[in-house]
Amino acid sequence: MRTIFTAELTQLGDDLVTxxxxxxxxxxxxGTALLTADLTLAESVIAADAKIDxxxxxxxxxxxxILVKQQPVARDLRIVVTALRMTASLERxxxxxxxxxxxxxxxYPATAIPEPMVPTFAEMTDAAARVAxxxxxxxxxxxxxxxxxxxxxxxxxxxxxxxxFTSVLEPQWYGAPQEVIDVTLVGxxxxxxxxxxxxxxxxxxxxxxxxxxxxxxxI
Amino acid sequence: MRTIFTAELTQLGDDLVTxxxxxxxxxxxxGTALLTADLTLAESVIAADAKIDxxxxxxxxxxxxILVKQQPVARDLRIVVTALRMTASLERxxxxxxxxxxxxxxxYPATAIPEPMVPTFAEMTDAAARVAxxxxxxxxxxxxxxxxxxxxxxxxxxxxxxxxFTSVLEPQWYGAPQEVIDVTLVGxxxxxxxxxxxxxxxxxxxxxxxxxxxxxxxI
Numbered sequence: 001m002r003t004i005f006t007a008e009l010t011q012l013g014d015d016l017v018t019x020x021x022x023x024x025x026x027x028x029x030x031g032t033a034l035l036t037a038d039l040t041l042a043e044s045v046i047a048a049d050a051k052i053d054x055x056x057x058x059x060x061x062x063x064x065x066i067l068v069k070q071q072p073v074a075r076d077l078r079i080v081v082t083a084l085r086m087t088a089s090l091e092r093x094x095x096x097x098x099x100x101x102x103x104x105x106x107x108y109p110a111t112a113i114p115e116p117m118v119p120t121f122a123e124m125t126d127a128a129a130r131v132a133x134x135x136x137x138x139x140x141x142x143x144x145x146x147x148x149x150x151x152x153x154x155x156x157x158x159x160x161x162x163x164x165f166t167s168v169l170e171p172q173w174y175g176a177p178q179e180v181i182d183v184t185l186v187g188x189x190x191x192x193x194x195x196x197x198x199x200x201x202x203x204x205x206x207x208x209x210x211x212x213x214x215x216x217x218x219i
Numbered sequence: 220m221r222t223i224f225t226a227e228l229t230q231l232g233d234d235l236v237t238x239x240x241x242x243x244x245x246x247x248x249x250g251t252a253l254l255t256a257d258l259t260l261a262e263s264v265i266a267a268d269a270k271i272d273x274x275x276x277x278x279x280x281x282x283x284x285i286l287v288k289q290q291p292v293a294r295d296l297r298i299v300v301t302a303l304r305m306t307a308s309l310e311r312x313x314x315x316x317x318x319x320x321x322x323x324x325x326x327y328p329a330t331a332i333p334e335p336m337v338p339t340f341a342e343m344t345d346a347a348a349r350v351a352x353x354x355x356x357x358x359x360x361x362x363x364x365x366x367x368x369x370x371x372x373x374x375x376x377x378x379x380x381x382x383x384f385t386s387v388l389e390p391q392w393y394g395a396p397q398e399v400i401d402v403t404l405v406g407x408x409x410x411x412x413x414x415x416x417x418x419x420x421x422x423x424x425x426x427x428x429x430x431x432x433x434x435x436x437x438i
Contacts, residue, residue, distance in 0.1 A: 068292055068296060081283060088304070177388055
């Protein structure tokens with residue numbers, strides 16, 4: 001019984017890694033689509049989101065089945081409940097990547113991000129791709145150093161996000177309202193992407209260390 | 220054993236109702252604070268969010284304890300897992316109400332929403348308050364008619380949200396970039412508020428009917 005259960009938990013971990021890899025591809029591709037006005041890439045991200053959503057459903061159903069059949073307790077139970085929480089975050093990160101791709105598609109053949117703000121958004125999409133890569137590795141290795149790096153990436157995202165606002169509000173800003181809307185929304189999507197990554201990282205830290213780094217974030 | 224368990228599930232339901240009531244107060248107060256530039260109201264929403272967050276932690280911990288002690292199966296298990304999902308949505312709805320209040324506070328003593336767009340945002344904040352009220356009642360009564368009304372409220376929110384963009388993009392739009400940012404963000408917060416309400420409503424429908432109205436939304 002215990003062996004089967006361990007195998008099921010391992011499978012659950014593998015599925016989460018697969019889901020995280022899909023999110024990683026989605027956000028880095030969406031970033032490129034956004035900054036290079038690449039319609040094909042944008043559409044590939046939009047199409048691939050269904051796979052992330054389907055995986056969420058499958059993992060959730062597997063979690064429920066584990067709860068029913070194995071009736072796990074203590075740490076095992078927390079692993080399963082945490083997995084249920086993490087799929088929700090990963091699914092949302094996939095949606096955010098999709099939203100970014102949608103903005104790119106909507107503005108095609110133009111670039112959604114006005115020229116002077118491209119460097120800031122390049123830094124932001126890089127940070128988002130990095131954060132997604134680190135989530136995958138954190139899920140694979142449980143190396144808690146990565147959690148600290150994810151928090152740092154998220155701080156970077158927050159600072160860059162704040163910078164997008166100050167740029168738009170500078171007197172020399174010349175953009176149209178549509179550009180302000182796009183900058184505001186894409187900035188917000190990237191900032192939220194980082195928040196979800198931090199939430200996943202904190203859940204893993206809690207599972208591994210058994211202690212909350214932040215009382216609000218416990219499973 | 221069964222009686223204690225029933226009592227625990229009842230308590231869980233009551234706690235969710237309490238959490239939903241706090242969200243209801245938060246969003247309707249935030250709406251008023253936004254439209255009337257009322258600093259005191261805005262600050263009360265911001266201060267009250269900690270209560271919603273704390274309740275999320277308490278309910279989640281209670282769910283884990285029920286899973287550990289009662290090892291529920293079948294429908295009981297789905298009730299507990301669904302509760303865990305719903306607290307996450309309610310907590311997020313509280314955050315969104317708080318964000319709206321923060322925008323109101325940031326612009327005080329001015330009103331964040333430019334005069335010509337006040338009617339649209341008044342409709343949006345009304346719809347958001349209505350949707351929150353209906354979630355509370357749905358949690359209390361499991362009257363599935365409410366779920367359909369919540370979906371309709373969400374459609375209203377989506378349409379009004381789209382309207383905010385067309386208003387900002389009209390040639391006679393005269394607002395400053397800051398106003399475009401505020402309109403874009405507050406519109407987005409209200410639109411997301413509706414999405415979370417729909418997600419809760421669909422989970423309750425699924426629990427009550429045992430069938431998914433939307434395969435992606437099953438628990």
